[in-house]
Amino acid sequence: MDYTLLLIQVLNGLQLGVLLFLVASGLTLIFGILDFVNLAHGSIYMLGAFICASLTYALDSYLFAVILSLPVIAIIGYAFEIFLARPLYARDHLDHVLGTFGAILVIDTIAHLIWGPAGIAIPLPNYLDGQITISENIEIPTFRLLIIVVGLTAAFGLLWLVNFTKLGMLIRAGASNRTMVAALGIDIRTLFAIVFAIGATLAGIAGMLIAPITEASLGMGNNIIITAFVVIIVGGIGSVKGAFVAALLIGLIDTLGRSFLDDLFKLFMSTGAAENSAPAISSMSIYLMMALILSFKPKGLFPPRLG
Amino acid sequence: MQFIRSFKFLILVSLLVLPIIFNQIGMSFYLDLATRLCILAIAAVGLNLILGYGGMISFGHAAYLGLGAYAVGIPAHHWLYGGLDFLATNNGFIHITIAIVISGLFAFLTGLICLKTKGVYFIMITMAFSQMAYYLFVSIEEYGSDDGLVINTRSQIPLINLDDPIQMFLVSFSSLIFFMWLVQLITKSNFGLILSGIKDNEARMVSLGYNVYLHKLIAFVFSGIICGFAGVLLGNFTTFISPEMIDWSRSGELMFMVILGGVATVMGPLFGAIVFVILEEVLSSITIYWHLPFGLLLIAVVLFFRGGLSSLLSK
Amino acid sequence: MADILEIKNLNKQFGGVIATKDLNLSILEGELHAIIGPNGAGKTTLISQIFGQIFPDSGQIFFQDTNVTKVSEYKKSRLGINRTFQITSVMKSLTVSENIQLATDTTRENSFNFFKASNNQYTFFKKIDFCLRQVGLIEAINQPVASLSHGDCRKLEIAMALASDAQLLLLDEPMAGLGPTETKEMIALLKRLKGQQTILLIEHDMDAVFALADQISVLVSGEIIATGKPNTIRRDSEVQSAYLGGI
Numbered sequence: 001m002d003y004t005l006l007l008i009q010v011l012n013g014l015q016l017g018v019l020l021f022l023v024a025s026g027l028t029l030i031f032g033i034l035d036f037v038n039l040a041h042g043s044i045y046m047l048g049a050f051i052c053a054s055l056t057y058a059l060d061s062y063l064f065a066v067i068l069s070l071p072v073i074a075i076i077g078y079a080f081e082i083f084l085a086r087p088l089y090a091r092d093h094l095d096h097v098l099g100t101f102g103a104i105l106v107i108d109t110i111a112h113l114i115w116g117p118a119g120i121a122i123p124l125p126n127y128l129d130g131q132i133t134i135s136e137n138i139e140i141p142t143f144r145l146l147i148i149v150v151g152l153t154a155a156f157g158l159l160w161l162v163n164f165t166k167l168g169m170l171i172r173a174g175a176s177n178r179t180m181v182a183a184l185g186i187d188i189r190t191l192f193a194i195v196f197a198i199g200a201t202l203a204g205i206a207g208m209l210i211a212p213i214t215e216a217s218l219g220m221g222n223n224i225i226i227t228a229f230v231v232i233i234v235g236g237i238g239s240v241k242g243a244f245v246a247a248l249l250i251g252l253i254d255t256l257g258r259s260f261l262d263d264l265f266k267l268f269m270s271t272g273a274a275e276n277s278a279p280a281i282s283s284m285s286i287y288l289m290m291a292l293i294l295s296f297k298p299k300g301l302f303p304p305r306l307g
Numbered sequence: 308m309q310f311i312r313s314f315k316f317l318i319l320v321s322l323l324v325l326p327i328i329f330n331q332i333g334m335s336f337y338l339d340l341a342t343r344l345c346i347l348a349i350a351a352v353g354l355n356l357i358l359g360y361g362g363m364i365s366f367g368h369a370a371y372l373g374l375g376a377y378a379v380g381i382p383a384h385h386w387l388y389g390g391l392d393f394l395a396t397n398n399g400f401i402h403i404t405i406a407i408v409i410s411g412l413f414a415f416l417t418g419l420i421c422l423k424t425k426g427v428y429f430i431m432i433t434m435a436f437s438q439m440a441y442y443l444f445v446s447i448e449e450y451g452s453d454d455g456l457v458i459n460t461r462s463q464i465p466l467i468n469l470d471d472p473i474q475m476f477l478v479s480f481s482s483l484i485f486f487m488w489l490v491q492l493i494t495k496s497n498f499g500l501i502l503s504g505i506k507d508n509e510a511r512m513v514s515l516g517y518n519v520y521l522h523k524l525i526a527f528v529f530s531g532i533i534c535g536f537a538g539v540l541l542g543n544f545t546t547f548i549s550p551e552m553i554d555w556s557r558s559g560e561l562m563f564m565v566i567l568g569g570v571a572t573v574m575g576p577l578f579g580a581i582v583f584v585i586l587e588e589v590l591s592s593i594t595i596y597w598h599l600p601f602g603l604l605l606i607a608v609v610l611f612f613r614g615g616l617s618s619l620l621s622k
Numbered sequence: 623m624a625d626i627l628e629i630k631n632l633n634k635q636f637g638g639v640i641a642t643k644d645l646n647l648s649i650l651e652g653e654l655h656a657i658i659g660p661n662g663a664g665k666t667t668l669i670s671q672i673f674g675q676i677f678p679d680s681g682q683i684f685f686q687d688t689n690v691t692k693v694s695e696y697k698k699s700r701l702g703i704n705r706t707f708q709i710t711s712v713m714k715s716l717t718v719s720e721n722i723q724l725a726t727d728t729t730r731e732n733s734f735n736f737f738k739a740s741n742n743q744y745t746f747f748k749k750i751d752f753c754l755r756q757v758g759l760i761e762a763i764n765q766p767v768a769s770l771s772h773g774d775c776r777k778l779e780i781a782m783a784l785a786s787d788a789q790l791l792l793l794d795e796p797m798a799g800l801g802p803t804e805t806k807e808m809i810a811l812l813k814r815l816k817g818q819q820t821i822l823l824i825e826h827d828m829d830a831v832f833a834l835a836d837q838i839s840v841l842v843s844g845e846i847i848a849t850g851k852p853n854t855i856r857r858d859s860e861v862q863s864a865y866l867g868g869i
Contacts (some may be wrong), residue, residue, distance in 0.1 A: 037427050037430065094566070095609050097430055098559075101562075101563075101605065102601075102604075104602070105556075105602030106598075106599055106603055109596050112596065222555070226555065229434060229435055232431075233435065237427060279447075284439050287439035288439075290432070290435060291420050298423040298428075299424075299428075492737050493736050495740060496738055496739060497735045498735060499736075501724065501733050503713075503716060507716060508711060511707075511713065514695050514704075514705060515696075515730075516696050516697075516699030516730055517724075
């Protein structure tokens, strides 16, 4: 086996994993705390990419664009909560699903109107565009490494926020006992809107990070959202820790499956058969893994103890 | 009551007669529209069986439409271009059989897992499995990957020529009537009563001694098969079969039809499909950005208008 | 008469909390056996273990001399045990007769009958009619359950338990939430059933229990501290100090 390729693919898998975590953690947070299913979360990820792209061209700096995009996305998330999510909290999940499905159509079409049908590439500044040489024949793109670092930082930041801060304490308390928190004199509505904004920002960051690699495009949100669902189902809906483990697992399985499954299959079947079946199987691998995990643990790997 | 019954009858008769009249005076476009409407309505009828009567919110039913369509496309593809001789055929009965077996099997296998879960898990898992079917077809180059499969032939059924648009329409229309009748029959049976009991109070049904999981699984498989059959018609109608049919927004549209029309009603899915197809036609003729008003409408329906069209009628 | 239910050395813990402690209990066929005890004594937990919604940590449960300790609830109900719930649990969107119909064995046996109309089967009429007359709900036969009063819902639950032809009914506080008149009606109803059915009754209403029961067991902190006829229990000093507060 080619170990250089393996290392690079492991890094790619990690990169996909942390991006998935950024999207999935917001979903799981919003579901775990607000009991709200947000299909439009992927559209916010897409908006993150597009807004960052526009700002990059306007400011001529990717870095400043990212910094400026963060509050914009947070505000969008906040507004989304007030106008669409809040009236639906008392409804059942079916209404959440339909309402946010409508929101996807609206957001995607608005994005289409503003940015046009073609994708927008984001140029990276030179200091991010290079390669880091690890050994003689191993070079890793700086930016991919940065994505992993930023993703991990965000992950630990979120775990810290939820577990060790006053806001996190309120969030956890609000999830398990809404009336109690409200009785403490805390404005639970604002608290919920803040959670929504945090979730949106995390998804937005993921969009901003991936855009320089893949470009900002219309379908990107709808492609990632289902994988993010798989992540939170496998991790246990509502569990940030579960989302983290599942995101890395799924990122690695998906990436490694696509690059090495045919080699693996060639060990026990003909080359032709392996090359035909490997793409089909690897395209299904994460779903098959989800099915396997759910048949043993119907509530995912780390079902949250909160009710 | 009398008025409502005759209104429903009027809708069915117009759906049968008007498209043919339009076609005869040279506006064949409306015939095609009606055919598509009937096919979508069949899928909505299938979804309604579990969503409306059984309370299982599946966000993955477009997968069965796709499976049914590929059950026509793949044998026809091999019949046209060779390869996989055991599969190559343009015999309609074989297409239908394959569609029923495959969509039933897919529903059974995914249902085994989905139905262990409830609520949001169920919604997301059905969605994930349909996405799995989507990526599966995207990954198979032989069948056109993303670009899909064009078949220059339709299923051959004795005495019926699906190449004739009027016959295609009549087959779709009568299939729709058949499935509306069948689902009505099922929901009025013992099994149907148990299904509505499960929708209402699952825990109680378990303590009354019902194998709830098995009943739900059977309904789920039934529902999948009905949508699979709709897929056979869709594949024959478009003669172009692509993974896009399985895209999750297609599943969302099916849900929209069922809910807008009114869940757990016989005519609901048909009303929903009529409104959806008309909306899509009208809005998309005004603007290519028709998803924007459609999305806003969907939000408005959810926020302000619950119970669907059928509830308006029964008031 | 033979024991219909026999419980031997039953134990159940939740975390560190002991819900059932070395519990032994036998119920004779045909008797109405009441279990009383303070809140949190583990009464509902006991019923749930008998019915198979939760399984004990150790010990055995015999129903008609068969070991049913680890038999799950839906099979229990097929064996002939049925229960009602402390919090009313019926199918609210269906009608009264549909609820009864769902509770009958015949529906269960025909549950995979996909095409035969359910509301048109003669066997059900007799059963539904009989059960509703027993509980005095016959006028409401075609009403949707959502329109029933709380008291009528409680009666419906009993009617459903009857419809199941269970040999053993587990009634979990059938008087809960009822007004004085409704309570009287319920007592009268249970009196009528007594003798026809073996009943294990959990109830807080002491007047009701002493009026109805053939046998009473007193459950305190998961343990049965006394079992006997109503008069014996009334006089038992340990019971009085633990629970009855000196009647």
